[in-house]
């Protein structure tokens with residue numbers, strides 16, 4: 001007798017629990033495929049929206065060396081998007097139609113979106129906020145590249161082989177974006193002329209980034225963990241991130257604002273990005 005969907009599902013979960021890596025679409029169940037595509041689409045759309053948010057700063061960077069640095073970071077993000085869309089295409093997603101369908105340059109004027117998305121693409125909602133100043137650009141590198149990096153650490157051990165291998169290259173570049181932000185944070189944090197501006201940007205971006213990690217004990221996170229697509233609870237990732245940010249800020253003479261979790265305002269699902 002042929003294996004039914006429940007047996008197939010149980011067999012897949014068991015293979016994953018043993019540490020086996022899934023390489024081919026034929027080996028996936030519908031549940032696995034749907035969740036994998038969901039996570040990878042959020043990453044792909046965030047990478048592209050992130051790149052487009054950086055584009056104006058190639059022109060507005062404070063000097064030619066920084067123009068080159070921003071151009072390089074922008075190119076990295078477009079590359080990450082391209083890598084992720086290629087993986088999605090291999091799973092049957094019509095990625096060119098998707099990219100044409102949405103305005104990845106769209107940004108909002110609102111100060112606080114809460115858990116809302118401001119469009120129908122799947123980007124993490126922090127990518128709907130505009131980068132309005134060089135201090136914002138710095139904080140984006142320090143907080144968002146770092147936050148994405150913390151979330152994506154799990155992907156380097158994920159059960160889907162192609163994604164896992166793609167992440168190794170992406171993470172190397174994200175590490176450079178974070179280092180770029182940290183160097184500027186230190187420079188401006190310790191400079192009287194810029195200290196208050198960079199503290200103000202930190203106060204604004206910090207609560208937004210803390211919301212991207214999702215709620216503790218989320219049912220979706222349990223599904224991702226069962227499929228080997230994540231390894232840690234959302235809140236565990238958030239706490240590790242917050243501890244590192246506190247350290248980086250202290251070294252720059254800055255203080256992250258107090259953050260009280262209001263779980264109603266945090267999406268259930270951890271939002272992944274780069």
Ligand SMILES: [Fe+2]
Nearest residue numbers: 145174177274
């Ligand atoms: Fe990045």
Ligand SMILES: [Fe+2]
Nearest residue numbers: 047077080274
């Ligand atoms: Fe990225």
